[in-house]
Amino acid sequence: MQNFEQFLQxxxxxxxxxxxxxxxxxxxxxxxxxxxxxxxxxxxxxxAYNPLMLESAYHxxxxxxxxxxxxxxxxxLPAMDDSPLRRGHPTLHxxxxxxxxxxxxxxxxxxxxxxxxxxxxxxxxKVKLIYELAHNGGLNGMVLGQAIDCHFENQPLKLxxxxxxxxxxxxxxxxxxxxxxxxxxGRTEEAEKLYDFGIDLGLLFQIQDDIxxxxxxxxxxxxxxxxxxxxxxxxxILGLEVALREADALAQSLTETMESFDESLQRELSPxxxxxxxxxxxxxxx
Numbered sequence: 001m002q003n004f005e006q007f008l009q010x011x012x013x014x015x016x017x018x019x020x021x022x023x024x025x026x027x028x029x030x031x032x033x034x035x036x037x038x039x040x041x042x043x044x045x046x047x048a049y050n051p052l053m054l055e056s057a058y059h060x061x062x063x064x065x066x067x068x069x070x071x072x073x074x075x076x077l078p079a080m081d082d083s084p085l086r087r088g089h090p091t092l093h094x095x096x097x098x099x100x101x102x103x104x105x106x107x108x109x110x111x112x113x114x115x116x117x118x119x120x121x122x123x124x125x126k127v128k129l130i131y132e133l134a135h136n137g138g139l140n141g142m143v144l145g146q147a148i149d150c151h152f153e154n155q156p157l158k159l160x161x162x163x164x165x166x167x168x169x170x171x172x173x174x175x176x177x178x179x180x181x182x183x184x185x186g187r188t189e190e191a192e193k194l195y196d197f198g199i200d201l202g203l204l205f206q207i208q209d210d211i212x213x214x215x216x217x218x219x220x221x222x223x224x225x226x227x228x229x230x231x232x233x234x235x236x237i238l239g240l241e242v243a244l245r246e247a248d249a250l251a252q253s254l255t256e257t258m259e260s261f262d263e264s265l266q267r268e269l270s271p272x273x274x275x276x277x278x279x280x281x282x283x284x285x286x
Contacts, residue, residue, distance in 0.1 A: 001040055007058040008065065013111050025096050025104045029069050032087040037205075038064045038177040040272050045181025045194065048268040057184050059119035060129055064177050066112035067137045071146075071173075073105040080150060081227060088222035121184065128183050136176035145169025153230045162232050163203060170209075171202025190265075197257055201273070204250045208280040210235040211243055247280045 013026045039061035046057040076083040076091040077098065084094050092101035116130055135141060145168030157165065175198025182191035210233040213225045228236055234243045254277050258270065 001036055001043070003055075004036070004039055004043060004058055004061055008062055011062060011115070013066075013107065021096055021100065022104075025092055025100050026107060028089070028092060028095065028104075029073060029087065030065070030108075032089045034065075034069070034087050036065065037272075037276065038068055038174060041174065041177040041198070041269070042181040042184075044268040044272055045178055045187075045190075045265065046184050048264040049182075049185040049187055053185060056120045057181070059115055060180055060184060063112040063116040063119075063129075063133060064173070064180070066108045066115065067133060068173060070105040070108035070112070071137070071142055073101055073108070075146065077101055080146070081224070083224040083227065085218055086223050125183065129180050132176045132180050132183070136172040141168055141172040141176075142170075145172075149231065152232055155232075156237060157232045159237065162234065162237055165232060166203060166206040166234075167199060170206040171199045174202035174205060175199045197254070200250060200254055200257075201277075204247060204254060204277065207234045207243055207247045207250065208276075211240065211247065211280045214240060244280065251277045251280075 008030065012030060013023075015023045015026065017023070042061045042064060043054060043057055047054050072086055073092055075081055076086055077093055084091055089095075092104055112133065113130060116133065117126060119126060119129070121129070137143070145165055148165045149169055152165075175195045178194035178198040178201075179191045182188070182194050210228065212221055213228050213233065214235055216225055218225050234246065238246065254273070258266065258273055258277075261269065
């Protein structure tokens with residue numbers, strides 16, 4: 001991921017204008033780091049099947065990270081989660097102002113598709129990638145999940161509805177990362193299987209985040225914690241112990257599926273996935 005990180009730094013969004021802090025605000029959250037989990041998944045699939053395409057795939061990985069970062073910026077706004085901290089740094093509406101945070105989120109959202117449109121792939125592949133990112137990150141994916149999440153604050157949902165919420169809000173973009181990697185290397189059949197795997201992986205990721213929200217300090221997490229009391233989180237609805245058991249069961253199922261992957265895919269994804277599949281065991285049981 002070191003080479004991808006350098007690619008990201010070399011392609012930070014820029015703007016020559018009279019605005020005193022617009023450009024620095026555009027770059028702020030990208031330079032703050034983060035897990036780079038979604039890019040790592042896409043690049044892992046590409047490396048497994050066609051390492052020669054890895055450098056070209058940085059464009060698609062970056063597009064996903066741009067879209068994900070925009071979603072975090074908007075998620076932290078006062079109208080949403082009203083969070084002062086993200087990736088260990090003050091959020092943009094705290095550092096600058098709310099208007100700047102809204103507009104920077106908008107800019108990174110659209111810049112993601114600009115980056116993807118200039119990727120060194122065939123036009124057919126670029127259209128497929130743009131569709132996957134838009135479909136899973138937009139009105140029938142991440143944005144829908146956020147809308148449900150915000151609307152039903154202080155209104156407890158059934159477990160199946162909570163899974164629907166977080167499938168859209170979190171899981172679909174993770175699933176799209178795996179599928180986009182397969183599409184880049186022309187592995188259409190594997191693309192659908194990886195997408196389904198990614199949905200379960202995304203749900204586990206969300207359960208883990210909900211667990212860590214109540215077991216870690218804001219300093220440990222790099223973002224505001226103990227802030228989900230009014231939300232339909234898995235811990236709020238199920239309780240911590242049941243959420244831990246749900247995470248354990250899902251982690252076991254994902255591990256078994258991962259072991260069915262072909263050798264090259266296991267080799268590239270196992271180091272990433274094993275770390276995150278067991279995240280709640282290593283960090284959440286305090």
